[in-house]
Amino acid sequence: MPVDSPNTGSLPTVDVARKLGLLPDEYDRICDILGRKPNFTELSIFSVMWSEHCSYKNSIVWLKTLPRDSERMLAKAGEENAGLVDIGDGLACSFKIESHNHPSALEPYQGAATGVGGINRDIFTMGARPIAQLNSLRFGNIDLPKTKRLLRGVVKGIGDYGNAFGIPTVGGEIYFDDCYNTNPLVNAFSAGIVEVGKVAKATSHGVGNPVFIVGSATGKDGIHGATFASEDISEKSTEKLPAVQVGDPFMEKLLLEATLEIIASGHVIGIQDMGAAGIICSTSEMSAKEGFGMDVNLDLVPTRQANMQPFEILLSESQERMLVVVQKGKEDVIQQIFDKWDLHCAQIGTVTDTGRLHFYRWGQLVADVPAHDLVLGGGAPQYHREYREPAYISEFAKFDINTVADVTAGELKTVAEHLLSHPNICSRKWVYEQYDSMVGTANRSTNAPSDAAVVRVKGAGLPQTDKSIVITVDCNSRYVNANPNTGAQIAVAEAARNIVCTGGEPLAVTNNLNFGNPYVPEVYWHFVEAVKGMGAACSRFETPVTGGNVSFYNQSSDDGPVFPTPTIGMLGLMENPDNRMTLNFGQAGDAIYLIGSTKDDIASSEYLYSFRGVKASPAPAFDIEEEVAVQAAVKQVIKDKLVVSAHDLSDGGLFIALAESAMAGNVGFSIKTDAGLRTDAFLFGENQSRVVVSVSAGQQAAFEAALSASGVAFSQLGEVTSGDFVIDGTTLMTVADAKAAYDNALGTKMS
Template structure:
């Protein structure tokens, strides 16, 4: 093998993000010193973003088994769940946090593009998107700039690509000032047995690169995502990719066509680490190798170095391996869609990757040693409980003044309804096309989770739907990682059940600070343990996902630990879909679930009272599970006509949201030890429902062994609590619907 350049040193390795001991391991694997191209290959493939080297030992402990799972967790481009009628749903969530912190528009847009490619490389046609977004203090000009850029990037890409954004979540906290979190979720439908795999085998089978040309955008993007944001991060703007949704639309159609051609062996999206990631992962999975000629790769710039071509993260590209003899068919399909389709190599039996440029072998590396689950390093990081954890547990609610009178109650109600973590997100979702494809069943009939109709060309309209949601309260997880993450899983399930669906499985996006910080790693370990407990209880296995470490900066420290849960559910008959909205004047309102007065980690305590240190809110996994089973039974038997879970802002906000949705009001009464804890506390495992027939409802719930408290009636007027008018409907509607927009545009 020729080495025309001087060989890199351990200093070079460190600059590329590798540890000295990793440099030694690379030399041991190769049996020699690597050249710069080879070292660059290892640096991206062994980055945290690609190798999960600091998380995989704990990710392996997550529950991943279910009779509905059709793909092994984490081994394909996305998860795959059997949804009956010969169909499957492919779904996944991934982050684009670091790119969005530097260039919010393209960072968010390419996050949307990448997650949709993961879905259609499975052979599924994407039908719905969600997003989970976290930003800093909304009064800061920087936060407004990032928010506007991210939302426009998501909207422009998703709208042009033609897949509706049907829901999501948006939170603000100062811990996200430097590091916003941008997590993108997508789901698609395919026929069982027609899924594609990210694999490669068959000596002599041709290897193609298809889609866009390769440029210098995104080089070392995986390495960039595996380090803290600093004042020098702006210098790494070339690590942010540039997206083209119209190209992606063409690529979608061409990809689904070649999957159905009968000639496909394997296909993988070129996301993080580009060509080197796809060639190594597909080869390792199929236990084969490849010879690749980089001169054949279509490029946007002249005279690109081999390592630049290999590491580029240019968007809208795929690596495709086909059966020899199918070249004319495959090339014809891509010609029809006016896309690049270039043969760049072939499959070998060497289990090694040989990359050539200008007639010279520029890299020779073993595929297995590059990849997650292969030779990539796996670390057991040390962790320790942070001091704040025990301090938070010392919280004493008796030191917090209760709401004194009706005037203060009104003040709290206005504060919460107008708070950016609670107020309507209409400023955001009105920039998204939620109806493209006409499958969204929640637009005019609001539900706690998004309900999306399933229909295919082959099978038509099946009158059933997938139910999807993304959930996590980072404040809860920060207070107690294990309990907080159990709450995130439980709330996702609760939202699906409230919408009439049955929870099936999850994908996760684990957003944390620097894993070399033992206190951050303690948060990560606790979150994984909590997720395992809750997923086992709800029988919602983990199909895959994404770990995003290094979400911290020298100015703000680490973000709240934010393990976003993307959950998939199924609704067998769309007529069983349940709205969150009160329906009619005179209907009776009940609170289902244990009445617990608890202030801990509530938005009221945190932002109105200014108490930042408190434990996670009251939560009992067994009670939560029992309540959800009871609610599902009530919905199936038509005993309730609306259902809305209690979360941020507690009981008052749940009542307000249910009323505002249909421009109604409520008149409710309840005795409380503490007014603030009863009406604004965020104890878990509770839902409000409205019913037409009190007698039938009470007879039904009597057999379910779950507490139910009658609160009062739906009205067509104001928000009345214990005989006092808290807000008029007009006031509440205005605060809820316009506050976020006013804050952003102020």
């Protein structure tokens, strides 16, 4: 086969470019940039770097509108491998969330496993040691065999990789809806800790500095994975299984230790994980950062297959690899460290001042491309797409609560059992028992549940501190589908509310924006409105966006687009473990209060959607100023030690919040409904900005005085009891019966 170089061989046509995912005008633009027609290797380079997955070409104009600054942010949003936030005591937290949706749809085990591996590499390439993981998962109808297969594979992939890698999975969320039948969503979150001033950068500079590839050998897995992630799922997608990577958590553990050691040596100029688009992505992004270039000899790249073509080496997304630029003269130091950890460490090139990437194979130049023109923020295209409101939005807004019969006394138990055992609400025990939540001994949440995960900040060589990070992932996509702007605001608000109810202070956000095809105007409207809502909420809560991920093309011809799902990963801080608050009720006799006000509202509730079968309704009632006030009040009563427990109201409304707090404490409750409201709205409605707390008898006066002073609405609902769920004097069920329904529902479905 003739060598594919810029100057020899037949050159690909615009039809080839189209097959690689490029538009005709993008092909013309590439020709203008190069001053000639590209060869196949170069065209492949542009196709992956200008894919939505790498360039954000259809989203960046709106992402730039999100709030990105605060005094605590130590890295500009999106410019490093992960976000970085100062948490005090000379420490910083690096955190990020990313998707692996398309790979998981085809090969759920490896798709999910490599998603976990990739997000952890983003953290430790910053010089931070990962200490906790979360995940946000969406699947189709759980009664379908396909859904069960996907769920089993994804959960096992996450568990096997995370457990072997040695990082605890401390929480997450999982939802089921028919809209995800073809396209599951697998979003992985990781957080790590690094000392301020010891952070590694994803950059390159210094003419003559050596460029190393380290970690695993390069194979043919994952080639064109970035372009695969930038198209709809179809029947032909199974032909692209090679675009799904294969992970090795034990190799990643070695790579983690070796990477942190070379960073600590002080000889690393820059380092970047090889995720989407592999070598070409790392070389181009690191070079473009400061305007340098690289000469790279692909013959020196350790490979798993013989005679790999230039484009295969450049685009491979083989896992557990890094690109490292090292100070000239320190090559032996780096080599010795990787030899100690028994990992590949090969110098494949040098830094130049040309601003161009020159790739050689078999002794010949095979690609010559400008780094700047390949990357986000450089020459990669940026588009303003057409968008328009879908017709169904106005129809949803016409929902009239009076067209739905209120729940009767005889139906209460039936509704309660339905919600307790619903796969969107019931215990995730079947899932989390497959994860190691205690490895590293930093998780403070395993044996005492709370609305968000609490993870102690500690590590060998780190300054001693009592701090904990408080982390959560949140999004109710049903709300976002009903009203993307309001739904996205609610996602941010609930994440902040979970952190506040746990005793933490919200600091910053990372996001994973999962949507359908951006070329469909109605889909793009979902995206635009969700970004607007997210931006407004993040500004109000003073939680800037540190970065994240956009996943478009979650869509199929059979099911259409998934619900718009802008997942929020939020970082909070707990200065002292004494401030930690759990959700479990304490002892019989404690008073139960509701902070916030209940509206006559059942819109988009799980009760309305799945029990009543009404799919068309607006997002639940939400007022951001009311939310801010409620969170401030909750924060104060926790700080003043006036409450025994705190639990926010979300899916399933008041009844589910009460049941979860009671079951966690192995106690019961007795409450009275509000005669001025519909019973279903009072018990099962999901209007926002509400928190259930329990208060000991001795603190009731002080608690009520504090809430009265705050101006926030509150009411006493009833009291904690010894073991029955009692509503308006009628026993609905025992705590044992509730736990049986709640704990076993998902496992029974999956058996």
